[in-house]
Amino acid sequence: MSGNRAVAYQGPGVVKVIDTDYPDFELHDGPGVHPANVGRKIPHGVILRTVATNICGSDQHMVRGRTTAPEGLVLGHEITGEVVEAGPDVEFIKVGDIVSVPFNISCGRCRNCKEGKTGICLNVNPDRPGSAYGYVDMGGWVGGQAEYVLVPYADWNLLKFPDRDQALEKILDLTMLSDIFPTGFHGAVTAGVGVGSTVYIAGAGPVGLAAAVGAQLLGAAVVIVGDLNEDRLAQARSFGCETIDVGKGPVPDQLDQLLGVPEVDAAVDAVGFEARSEGHGAKAKEAPATVLNSLMEATAAGGAIGIPGLYVTGDPGAVDEAAKVGSLSINLGTGWAKSLSFTTGQCPVMKYNRQLMMAILHDRAHIAAAVNAKAISLDEAPQGYAEFDAGAATKYVLNPNGYIKE
Known part of the structure; x- marks a missing residue:
C-alpha cells in the first residue's frame, strides 16, 4: 500500500x-x-x-x-x-x-x-x-x-x-x-481527591473538564472549575460543576463565596505555561506562574496539587528570559509552609x-x-x-x- x-x-x-x-x-x-x-x-x-x-x-x-x-x-x-x-x-x-x-x-x-x-x-x-x-x-x-x-x-x-x-x-x-481522560483523572488522583473532597480545577479546557469528570468519579462533594472563558465555564456547568470567572476577583475570595471557606482540599492545574493573569481581554496578560501560585494559596494546608498542565523547557515566545527555559517565579515558600504536595509530568x-x-x-x-x-x-x-x-x-x-x- x-x-x-x-x-x-x-x-x-x-x-x-x-x-x-x-x-x-x-x-x-x-x-x-x-x-x-x-x-x-x-x-x-x-x-x-x-x-x-x-x-x-x-x-x-x-x-x-x-x-x-x-x-x-x-x-x-x-x-x-x-x-x-x-x-x-x-x-x-x-x-x-x-x-x-x-x-x-x-x-x-x-x-x-x-x-x-x-x-x-x-x-x-x-x-x-x-x-x-x-x-x-x-x-x-x-x-x-x-x-x-x-x-x-x-x-x-x-x-x-x-x-x-x-x-x-x-x-x-x-x-x-x-x-485527556487519563490525564485529567491523573490530575485529580494526584491531588488526593476522594469521597467528600472539595476540588478546584484551574482551566476549563478539555483536560480541565476531564479532571472534573475524574473528580466526580472519585467521589468529590464539590467540583469547582475556574477560567476566563464563559463558554468553557458553561460547558463545566453542563455536567454539574460549580464555576468561577477568575477575571472577577481572587480565587480564594470566590471559593469563600461558594464554600464558606477560602480554600479547597485538592487542586488541579489544567492550564500550564501559557497561563494568564486575572482580568479579561488586553488586561489578561501572560503570567506563567500565576496558576501555580494561586493554587498554593487556595489549597488547604496538607493538601495536594495535581499538575497535568504542560510546562516546557524551551519557550521562544515566553514573557521573559527565565521563562524561555522553563524557570518560573513560583512562591515555593507558601507551598512549603502549608506542607503541600505537587505532582507534575506526563500522565x-x-x-x-x-x-x-x-x-x-x-x-x-x-x-x-x-x-x-x-x-x-x-x-x-x-x-x-x-x-x-x-x-x-x-x-x-x-x-x-x-x-x-x-
Missing part, C-alpha cells in the same frame, strides 16, 4: 494537510526525528488505520510557535485505530482489533516501565526520559493526525476494546482514553486507561459530552485548530477514514 495524508505544523499559526509516506516498520529521517532513532527497526509494532485522532491543547502550544517544534512535524498524540498490519514480533494484538493508543510511548522493558512510570520510559527517546507521537523533543515518533500511523511495542502499548461494534458506537468517548496513561474504558463502556462516564466532542474531517483540521485556539468550548476529533458516523 502507498500513500498517507497527515496534519503537519508549518510554522507559527499554520497547520496544513499534507501527503506523506505510508508507514512501515522502521523510523525514517524527518522533522523532529532524533538522529539516534533514524533507522530504528520496529518489528514489535503495528500499523493502524486511524479511527479517531484528537486536537489537543498540547498540540496548540506548538502551533502557536511556543515550542521549538520544527516545521513539517506531523502532529497528533491522541490516537484510536484499527490494526491493519502487525510486525513479526507482535504476538497478541491482531489485525482487525480496535485499539486505544496511550499518548506516551513506552517500551515495557526498562526500569521505569516495569515500575508503572510509562510517561518516562528510558528507551524510546534518546534526548530524555519519556516520549509521545508527533511532539517536539519526544524522539521523533510520527504523529497520528493522519490516515495511518505506526505504533511500536504494540503488545505492551495498545489497549484493545473488547467488542468492535460497542467500541464504534461509543467512539467519541473512547477516543478520549488516549490522553502514565496505562495506569488508568483500562479502568476508565470500563467506566465508559458501562455508562459510568460520559466524557465526550462533558468536553463537547465534535467530529470533523481531516481536511477540516486547520479550521479546527483555529477555532480551538480562539477559545471554542469544543474538543475536536478528527475522522480521517470515516469510521465516525454522524
Whole structure:
C-alpha cells in the first residue's frame, strides 16, 4: 500500500494537510526525528488505520510557535485505530482489533516501565526520559493526525476494546482514553481527591473538564472549575460543576463565596505555561506562574496539587528570559509552609486507561459530552485548530477514514 495524508505544523499559526509516506516498520529521517532513532527497526509494532485522532491543547502550544517544534512535524498524540498490519514480533494484538493508543510511548522493558512510570520510559527517546507521537523533543515518533500511523511495542502499548461494534458506537468517548481522560483523572488522583473532597480545577479546557469528570468519579462533594472563558465555564456547568470567572476577583475570595471557606482540599492545574493573569481581554496578560501560585494559596494546608498542565523547557515566545527555559517565579515558600504536595509530568496513561474504558463502556462516564466532542474531517483540521485556539468550548476529533458516523 502507498500513500498517507497527515496534519503537519508549518510554522507559527499554520497547520496544513499534507501527503506523506505510508508507514512501515522502521523510523525514517524527518522533522523532529532524533538522529539516534533514524533507522530504528520496529518489528514489535503495528500499523493502524486511524479511527479517531484528537486536537489537543498540547498540540496548540506548538502551533502557536511556543515550542521549538520544527516545521513539517506531523502532529497528533491522541490516537484510536484499527490494526491493519502487525510486525513479526507482535504476538497478541491482531489485525482487525480496535485499539486505544496511550499518548506516551513506552517500551515495557526498562526500569521505569516495569515500575508503572510509562510517561518516562528510558528507551524510546534518546534526548530524555519519556516520549509521545508527533511532539517536539519526544524522539521523533510520527504523529497520528493522519490516515495511518505506526505504533511500536504494540503488545505492551495498545489497549484493545473488547467488542468492535460497542467500541464504534461509543467512539467519541473512547477516543478520549488516549490522553485527556487519563490525564485529567491523573490530575485529580494526584491531588488526593476522594469521597467528600472539595476540588478546584484551574482551566476549563478539555483536560480541565476531564479532571472534573475524574473528580466526580472519585467521589468529590464539590467540583469547582475556574477560567476566563464563559463558554468553557458553561460547558463545566453542563455536567454539574460549580464555576468561577477568575477575571472577577481572587480565587480564594470566590471559593469563600461558594464554600464558606477560602480554600479547597485538592487542586488541579489544567492550564500550564501559557497561563494568564486575572482580568479579561488586553488586561489578561501572560503570567506563567500565576496558576501555580494561586493554587498554593487556595489549597488547604496538607493538601495536594495535581499538575497535568504542560510546562516546557524551551519557550521562544515566553514573557521573559527565565521563562524561555522553563524557570518560573513560583512562591515555593507558601507551598512549603502549608506542607503541600505537587505532582507534575506526563500522565502514565496505562495506569488508568483500562479502568476508565470500563467506566465508559458501562455508562459510568460520559466524557465526550462533558468536553463537547465534535467530529470533523481531516481536511477540516486547520479550521479546527483555529477555532480551538480562539477559545471554542469544543474538543475536536478528527475522522480521517470515516469510521465516525454522524
